[in-house]
Amino acid sequence: MAASTPPRAGTRPASAATLAQLAELNQRLAWKPAARLQVEGLSIGYSTLRGRFHAVEDISFEVPAGTNLGLVGESGCGKSTVIKALMGLQPANTSVSGRALLDGQDILGLDDRGLRDIRWNSISLITQSAMNSLDPVYTIGDQIAEAIRAHERVSRATAWARAEEMFALVGLPAGRLYEFPHMFSGGMRQRAVIAMALALNAGMLLADEPTTALDPIMQSQIMTRIRGIHAHMRRSMILVTHDIAVVAETCENTVVMYAGKMAESGPTADVLERPLHPYTMGLQNAFPRLPVPGAPRQPLISIPGVVPNLLLPPPGCRFASRCPFATDLCRTTAPPVVRHGAQVATCHHTDRSEEFRAAAARPETWRNMRGAA
């Protein structure tokens, strides 16, 4: 009777058999290697009453084993859609094309059975709203133990013992495994979801805005946990966020998305220090920073205009209507994917990026756009 288990202050000491099984389970899970993910030409289309459109179009990136990838962009640019497709969680009216190779196995076309095998086991998800991703009628401990026992042939006691270890890892008292989601605060619930995502030591962790709904202090504590655990266990991760500062701190590589397409990608240091795409430049200038003592304050610059309607995508570059450097070529012809060293940008004018970067730091550049937008 899971639902009627009363909350207990502590847990009973585990039996010798449980401990032995737990040690064996831990060892087996610790052996799992970090996963490598290659996404090639991923397109995701929805059919709606107003017609078909592509929420994500031709996205390619790679997450080498044991590294973090940041996926950034504004709301509605398709970040979460990519994550949903990778987990096989897309709604029924969706068409997905392209390939996503997780250690060589394409995970996009899997049937239910195949999906069940990989979820939590080799690819796990930390969802955006922890509020809605836990089942309100089961205790947290039951939910974590269930995920463990769905993949590993261990006793319930062993699964609970593993859940206790995961709770300790995210800084929650083991006694609270007996509680229901509504008894947790927002930050604790988010930590419980992280514990669940780590329970089977999946090689690939997808974190979809794990801290967006939380306070700054809770946000930094959760990100510190994720970073710490992650470095310790050497897993691979995709971190979806609109906060480029979090990406700067956490991820080796970054993909910037705009209106369903990839704007720019490459090593985080390069993308943030020498952006090639005007959208990345704009995003960076719009990001509020703390004042530096003695230094003059940098102006905060917004990007004028709005994201184009994806039902009627513009013929040329999707950013053209908001880009201060757009030319006629940009408005008529879709830009090519240009490679500069390790960095890749979808822009006609990557060769002028140095000039653009200087201009983009001046507020007038973007302000003069306003009449046109």
Place this chain on the structure above:
Amino acid sequence: MTDRPTIAPDAPAVIEARDLKTHFQGHTGLINAMLGLKPPTARALDGVDLRIREREIVGLVGESGCGKSTLGMSLVRMYQPTGGQILYRGDEITKAVGRQLKDYRRQAQIIFQDPYSSLNPRLTIGQVIEEPLIIHGIGNAAERREKVIKAMELVRIPAADNIDRYPSDLSGGQRQRIAIARALVLEPKFIVADEPVSMLDVSIQASVLELLDELSRDLGLAVLYISHDIATVGYICNHVAVMYLGRIVEEGKAEDVLTRPLHPYTQRLMAAIPRMDPGEATERVELRGDVPSPLAVPPGCRFSSRCPYTTPLCEAVEPDLSDQPSGQRVRCHIHDDRAARAHPELTPPRPGLVTETADAGILVETLDHA
């Protein structure tokens, strides 16, 4: 928006809160009432002093549940304060009712966080902005329309194209501008902006902040800008107040508070903001536990249950706000030795010294985990 105009320190305050308290009374069940138990009281706002002058933007920061929004809503009298005073241009309006309250509300307006739910989806943009004018019986239809168009111009939404559209036709940033236009149409002197940009994308946040900044300069508005994002506060505010559990723990000029925070809580809040340098995550001290419930405010310093420098003095005596040589005001025993001298038997905290009391607290938590 780089340099805020300096405000003369003796300029008269548009709005002033003196020892303002807003407590919420919980409910007791029938049995508890028969047993004579008192209902619990949540001390959401517990003695706050704040002045905002003309053309001044005061930033109010703190974690969720610290009473920021309660202060904002109490100042515009959406909540009835249970103690202290609110002065609007020297007139007490704490207990104003009827005509006087309605007059005050014409002068004090609020902008809410979520522009998706704060605009009635069944009204056109024009109707949304016109509604306050109708409520306050201002002008005839033609005059009202003129005022609506003027307000839309102020927030840079072209009136001709948008006045008959519905909120659902607009983007989040445009909606928030409409919410600002609705607040401005009554020509108020004081505006509370309660997390006006936290629901918006980074790329358009700046434009809404810039707008607030310009409006406060051009129209002489006093603005209370509430946010949990300290970084945005630095861009538009003259003065910053940091709240913790219903009280202000530190306040001062924006540059001072943001670049040289004195209170351990402010320091932690600042450290929580990710820096933009790739690959360099700052080491951060973890705070113990969560914010205590306003139903059970700890005795002594309110932050003592989470502060790394806590000593017995902190747990016993609540510090007062003290004036610092740098011009800030701080509520912490580290920067104020008055309480330490009055209670020589209790160990006072020292800067940078992580104490055994705090360590013991961490120990209790770790034991809980095991």
